[in-house]
Amino acid sequence: MINGIKHSNLNLIITGIALLLVSGCSIFDTRNAESPDTGNTGVFMQPDRPEVVLDNLISAVENLNTVNYLRCLTEPSFEFIPSSSALNSSPEIWTNWSIDAERTYFNNMRAASENTTGHRLLLSNISTELSSSDSRQIFADYSLTILHNRSNVGVPTMITGRFALQVEMSEDGLWAITSWTDISIDNNYSWSDLRANFYRD
Structure with missing residues (x-):
């Protein structure tokens, strides 16, 4: 009788091991390391056409995804030209503006907007000029809404303006965007001013 019980238990153990192997599961599997926090996921499409660059830019900004935002820009030669009013008010900031400055302002803006949703980038009056077979200039009016926590110190959550993007293959x-020229409307607060505020942290 005892031998029968032992034999039955042995069969159960063998059956359990077989099922575990068939299912492809292993109690010894390790978890994949999680990637660093770079903002919400968003969508980044392969920019095989100039217009896809705008789609990726909108997605990156609305999801506050730093990695995807920087993928829209040409590294390390990206050039940003601020609005004339922003240049006059903070000339020292723009002297050595670079892709690293873009990363800093965007990360600071993302940190100031944690746990909020509803960020929006709306583009209108979009026009494109052919510079060459591998270069385009894209003009658009923008309306940008970032729900950050600095409105109490005079940083608006919604800004409007116009930009000219040089996009090259x-x-x-x-x-990707090689050059970004920001244009304020009636000297109002623009994307340049937003960059300057968050760059200063």
Whole structure:
């Protein structure tokens, strides 16, 4: 009788091991390391056409995704030209503006907007000029809403303006922004001013 019980238990153990192997599961599997926090996921499409660059820019800004935002820009040669009013008010900031400055302002803006949703980037009056077979200039009016926590110190949560983007195709056939010129409307607060505020942290 005892031998029968032992035999039955042995069968159960063997059956359990077999099921575990068939299911492909292992109690010894390790978890994949989580990637660093770079904002919400968002969507980044392969920028094989100039207009996709705008779609990626909108998605990156609305999701406050730093990685995808920087993927829209050409590293390290990206050039930002601020609005004339922002240049006059903070000339020292723009002297050495670079892709690293873009990263700093965007990360600070994301940190100031944690646990909020409803960020929006709306583009209108979009027009494109052909510079060459691998270069376009895109003009658009923008309305940007970022629900950050600095409105109490005079940083608006909604801004409007206009930009001119120089978009170029690289050797791999993918497009990115090489130059960004910001234009304020009636000297109102623009994306340049927002950059300056969050760059200062």
